[in-house]
Amino acid sequence: MIPIAKPIIGEEEIEAVKEVLKSGILTQGKKVKEFEERFSEYVGVKYSIAVSSGTTALITSLLSHNIRKEVITTPFTFISTANSIIFAGGKTVFADINEEFNIDIERINEKITKKTEAILPVHLFGNPCNMKEIMDLVEDHSLILVEDACQAHGAVFENKKVGSFGAGCFSFYPTKNITTGEGGMITTDDEKITEKCRLIRNIGMKSQYEYVYLGYNFRMNEISAAIGIEQLKKIGSFIEKRRKNSLYLTKKLKNVRGIVTPRENKKAFHVYHQYTIRITDEYPISRDQLQQKLKEKGIASKIYYPIPLNKLRLYNSNEKCPNAERFSKEVLSLPIHPSVDEKDLDLILKVIK
Numbered sequence: 025m026i027p028i029a030k031p032i033i034g035e036e037e038i039e040a041v042k043e044v045l046k047s048g049i050l051t052q053g054k055k056v057k058e059f060e061e062r063f064s065e066y067v068g069v070k071y072s073i074a075v076s077s078g079t080t081a082l083i084t085s086l087l088s089h090n091i092r093k094e095v096i097t098t099p100f101t102f103i104s105t106a107n108s109i110i111f112a113g114g115k116t117v118f119a120d121i122n123e124e125f126n127i128d129i130e131r132i133n134e135k136i137t138k139k140t141e142a143i144l145p146v147h148l149f150g151n152p153c154n155m156k157e158i159m160d161l162v163e164d165h166s167l168i169l170v171e172d173a174c175q176a177h178g179a180v181f182e183n184k185k186v187g188s189f190g191a192g193c194f195s196f197y198p199t200k201n202i203t204t205g206e207g208g209m210i211t212t213d214d215e216k217i218t219e220k221c222r223l224i225r226n227i228g229m230k231s232q233y234e235y236v237y238l239g240y241n242f243r244m245n246e247i248s249a250a251i252g253i254e255q256l257k258k259i260g261s262f263i264e265k266r267r268k269n270s271l272y273l274t275k276k277l278k279n280v281r282g283i284v285t286p287r288e289n290k291k292a293f294h295v296y297h298q299y300t301i302r303i304t305d306e307y308p309i310s311r312d313q314l315q316q317k318l319k320e321k322g323i324a325s326k327i328y329y330p331i332p333l334n335k336l337r338l339y340n341s342n343e344k345c346p347n348a349e350r351f352s353k354e355v356l357s358l359p360i361h362p363s364v365d366e367k368d369l370d371l372i373l374k375v376i377k
């Protein structure tokens with residue numbers, strides 16, 4: 025079976041973990057600090073705060089901004105994006121997506137009111153949002169910007185890495201472009217936000233038993249950080265292979281009737297966390313039938329995301345997001361991770377064609 029995702033763990037990661045285990049320092053040691061410093065350098069920010077997951081990165085960064093009112097986000101994302109707004113004390117407002125599957129600037133504009141406090145765009149599937157347009161809105165309305173870059177490590181918009189425009193939130197879950205098992209990171213240039221994030225991460229403790237904030241335990245451990253340091257050294261080659269695989273599929277699928285290949289913004293560098301096509305009515309069989317045919321040939325595929333968040337019972341929103349609702353019925357993600365080779369891609373193409 026060709027899986028939809030597969031982490032790549034080498035001898036370097038195994039050695040690094042052994043070293044941590046032998047050192048006896050399993051948390052809050054030098055590995056976390058080193059991983060933070062290397063990550064800051066990679067993203068191009070002053071500060072990084074390592075946490076326990078992408079979800080806790082989002083919660084921590086929103087909490088650090090004291091969100092109390094409305095946060096505009098996309099309904100076409102993993103549920104943590106929206107949940108974190110609620111956990112931080114804010115209210116979700118969903119703005120529909122564009123053909124790149126990212127939040128649509130016009131729809132954001134329509135949703136901005138006096139109650140709007142922040143925008144939380146998601147660089148979905150590794151494809152950067154149009155940050156020029158988003159930054160213009162952020163500046164015009166003096167809004168807070170938190171970026172969900174959980175799928176977009178290394179993605180660039182106009183020479184700037186995503187996660188460096190506002191407070192960036194990253195995930196190192198095993199399916200992501202790099203992993204630490206479980207883990208997350210917040211990136212920022214703001215010293216005050218950094219200080220607050222560090223407090224929230226570590227039960228609000230400034231120095232021993234001096235509690236200055238109501239905090240959590242969202243710390244990253246040394247074992248995860250040691251894996252992260254090694255993964256970060258390899259991220260360039262991982263991204264290169266993902267892009268190569270993705271562009272190969274796009275070239276061969278571009279003219280297939282009923283298939284819509286992923287779009288790339290000319291000003292952006294897409295890191296293809298997912299390669300997601302749309303199966304429209306013009307394709308001879310349904311999306312679910314195609315998924316079944318792929319499965320019969322040993323190819324895993326997945327639907328990200330089958331239900332837009334505005335349609336979830338949990339959110340019970342009455343907002344209309346027609347693009348998200350339509351695309352959720354058409355999307356299918358295909359395996360393009362670094363372990364997929366040209367032979368696998370040709371098999372995928374043969375089934376689709």
Ligand SMILES: *Cc1c(COP(=O)(O)O)cnc(C)c1O
Pocket residue numbers: 077078079080101102104105146172174175195196197207208
């Ligand atoms: C993975 C992901 C998260 C959550 O990250 P975890 O590490 O699984 O908590 C949040 N948002 C998006 C868009 C994600 O893909």
